[in-house]
Amino acid sequence: MVTRNAHAPDTPIDTLYGFLMDQGYLIIEHLADELVAQTRAELDADIEAAPFGHDEFLGPRTKRLGRVLARSHAARDLAIHPTIMALCDATLLPSACNYQLNFSGVMHLEPGAQAQQLHRDGSIYPIAHPSPPLIMPAMWALSDFTAENGGTLLAPGSHVWEHERMPFVDEVVNAVMPAGSVLLYLGSTWHGGGANESNTVRTGLALQYSLSWLRQEENQYLANPPEVAREYPERLRRLIGYDFGGPYLGFHNGDDPHRVFESDYDGHPARSRTELDDRSAGIDLLRLGDIKAVPTPKRRGEQVYSMARQPKIEA
Numbered sequence: 055m056v057t058r059n060a061h062a063p064d065t066p067i068d069t070l071y072g073f074l075m076d077q078g079y080l081i082i083e084h085l086a087d088e089l090v091a092q093t094r095a096e097l098d099a100d101i102e103a104a105p106f107g108h109d110e111f112l113g114p115r116t117k118r119l120g121r122v123l124a125r126s127h128a129a130r131d132l133a134i135h136p137t138i139m140a141l142c143d144a145t146l147l148p149s150a151c152n153y154q155l156n157f158s159g160v161m162h163l164e165p166g167a168q169a170q171q172l173h174r175d176g177s178i179y180p181i182a183h184p185s186p187p188l189i190m191p192a193m194w195a196l197s198d199f200t201a202e203n204g205g206t207l208l209a210p211g212s213h214v215w216e217h218e219r220m221p222f223v224d225e226v227v228n229a230v231m232p233a234g235s236v237l238l239y240l241g242s243t244w245h246g247g248g249a250n251e252s253n254t255v256r257t258g259l260a261l262q263y264s265l266s267w268l269r270q271e272e273n274q275y276l277a278n279p280p281e282v283a284r285e286y287p288e289r290l291r292r293l294i295g296y297d298f299g300g301p302y303l304g305f306h307n308g309d310d311p312h313r314v315f316e317s318d319y320d321g322h323p324a325r326s327r328t329e330l331d332d333r334s335a336g337i338d339l340l341r342l343g344d345i346k347a348v349p350t351p352k353r354r355g356e357q358v359y360s361m362a363r364q365p366k367i368e369a
């Protein structure tokens with residue numbers, strides 16, 4: 055089955071966000087044709103040399119490549135594409151005051167690749183679905199995605215299904231999109247690589263984003279050590295993790311981790327940034343588990359200690 059939850063690149067962000075939250079996925083066609091072509095050209099030799107998957111899930115006819123930002127300049131621009139960043143803001147900032155690149159990887163299906171086991175990317179965390187979005191994956195089409203060549207399989211609406219529910223066969227559709235387009239979905243959306251029954255390859259670049267207080271799936275500091283990340287724009291360096299995950303989260307040597315790239319030390323180590331302090335007040339708290347809370351005792355006229363939820367740090 056083929057889906058067309060596909061939109062033009064100039065569609066307003068609010069509209070795109072509405073489709074993403076309603077359907078659990080959406081396609082933006084031709085969002086970055088030139089950057090995608092450049093990325094493909096920069097990665098071609100590495101894809102050629104990449105190994106096939108060593109198990110059924112990774113796919114014996116599927117080549118995979120990680121550490122993509124270190125390999126491709128154009129992929130760095132895709133990772134911080136303004137439309138993707140705006141959708142990350144809308145999707146992830148309600149539950150974290152920052153977000154991060156979680157994963158970068160090429161998924162290259164050779165003819166004969168079998169359909170992958172459907173899964174939820176969010177299953178790497180022990181959190182029951184449905185939950186607020188933890189991950190927002192972006193799958194860039196480095197080649198055309200068709201129903202025949204293994205365009206990603208998705209179960210629309212599955213991001214809000216109860217945890218145990220698996221899709222029925224007729225609930226699964228292929229994401230069909232021309233090269234240069236991007237498929238966005240949520241970490242709770244059932245999906246997987248399709249079967250490549252064509253005689254052409256299907257190549258996708260997955261760049262996934264997650265809440266900044268979660269462990270990243272791909273270790274971004276090893277993939278992009280400071281001597282490599284030095285070449286990246288600041289927005290990207292912060293996105294891969296050379297930043298705070300929130301106030302007091304992820305500092306280095308008592309200071310902003312991005313200082314590793316800066317020589318102009320001003321003598322004021324920081325444990326947060328104003329932007330993150332401001333956002334942290336608006337975060338929707340998540341309740342984990344079903345531990346029964348001890349009720350607050352009723353004591354009239356007594357003062358309680360009051361503390362701001364996040365300490366505000368003066369520079």
Ligand SMILES: O=C(O)CCC(=O)C(=O)O
Pocket residue numbers: 161170204205206207245246247248258
């Ligand atoms: O190749 C695809 O379309 C999706 C692959 C995927 O979801 C995965 O490998 O985790």
